[in-house]
C-alpha cells in the first residue's frame with residue numbers, strides 16, 4: 001500500500017485502502033455534482049438533496065474504481081500472481097500485485113479485464129438510467145455513473161504505459177518481439193507520447209481559459225510520464241539482476257557457529273567483535289539454522305550463559321535460503337518476503353556463503369559506475385525512442 005494511506009477493509013484477502021490524495025477527488029466530485037450537475041438535470045432540487053446525491057454518486061464512483069481494480073486483482077490471482085492490496089488515489093486506483101507477469105498472455109488478460117469491467121458497468125448503468133423513469137434522481141445518478149465508467153474504461157484503454165491499454169500494448173509487443181525488455185521499451189515510448197499529449201492538451205485548455213481542467217489534464221500527463229520512465233528502469237534493473245547469480249557475489253565460506261555454543265559466548269566471541277546482528281548455525285558444514293538479535297532478546301541476560309544457541313535459533317524448516325545458481329532477482333524476492341537483511345546460501349544442504357541486501361546494492365552500484373551495461377542499454381533503447 002502507498003504511504004499516507006488508510007486501510008479501509010479487506011475483500012478476500014485483498015487489502016483496500018485510500019491515499020490521502022483521494023479525499024481531494026472525493027471532495028471535488030461531490031462539490032461539482034451537487035453545485036452544477038444535479039441542479040441542472042433535476043430542476044427545482046433543494047441544495048440539501050443535491051449534496052446528498054453528490055456524495056452518494058462520489059461513493060458510487062469510488063465503488064466503480066474499486067470494482068475495476070478488483071477485476072485486475074482477481075484475474076491476476078487466478079493466473080498465479082499474488083494480489084495483495086488496492087489503493088485508491090488522486091488519479092484512480094492501483095493494484096499492488098506481487099511480481100510481474102511471466103508470460104505476455106497473463107499480462108494481456110490481467111490488463112484488459114479492468115477497462116472491460118468499467119465498460120460493462122457503464123453499459124449497465126446506461127440501461128438502468130434509460131429504464132428508470134422515476135425517481136428522476138436515481139436516473140440522474142445512473143446516467144452519471146454510465147458516463148464516468150465509460151470514460152474510465154476508455155481512458156484506461158489508451159495505449160500509454162502504465163495505463164491498462166499500455167500494458168495491453170506491452171503484452172502484444174512482447175509477443176511480437178519475444179522480449180519483455182523490447183515490449184516494455186515500445187509500450188513506454190508510446191506511453192511517453194500519450195503523456196506529452198496530455199500535457200500539451202492541458203496547456204492548450206489553460207490558454208483557452210479552462211484553468212482547472214487544463215491543470216488536471218497536464219498533471220495526469222506528468223504522472224504518466226514519470227510512471228512510464230520508472231517502469232522501464234525497473235524492467236532493466238530486473239533483467240540485470242537476473243543475469244547475475246548469487247554464487248557470483250555471495251561472501252563464500254561464512255563463519256558459522258555450532259548449535260551447542262552458549263548464547264553468551266555467541267555474543268562475546270562473534271556478534272560484538274564482528275559487529276554482526278545474525279550468524280548462521282551449522283553442524284558438520286550443514287546449515288542447521290540462523291540466530292538473530294531478535295532470537296537472543298527472548299533470553300534473559302542471566303540465562304544467556306546456560307542457554308545453547310540451538311534452543312532459540314530459527315530452525316532449518318522455516319529458514320529462507322538461496323542457492324548459488326539462483327539469480328539476484330530470486331534473492332531479492334526472498335529477502336523481501338520476510339524483510340530479511342541477509343540470507344544463507346545453501347548448496348545441497350551445505351552452507352556455502354551468505355548474501356546480504358547490501359551486497360546486492362553494492363553490486364548494482366559498482367556495475368553502474370563502471371558503465372558495464374549502459375552501452376547495451378543505449379543500443380537497444382534507440383529504435384524504440
Ligand SMILES: [Zn+2]
Pocket residue numbers: 068069072114115156164
Ligand atoms: Zn486498470
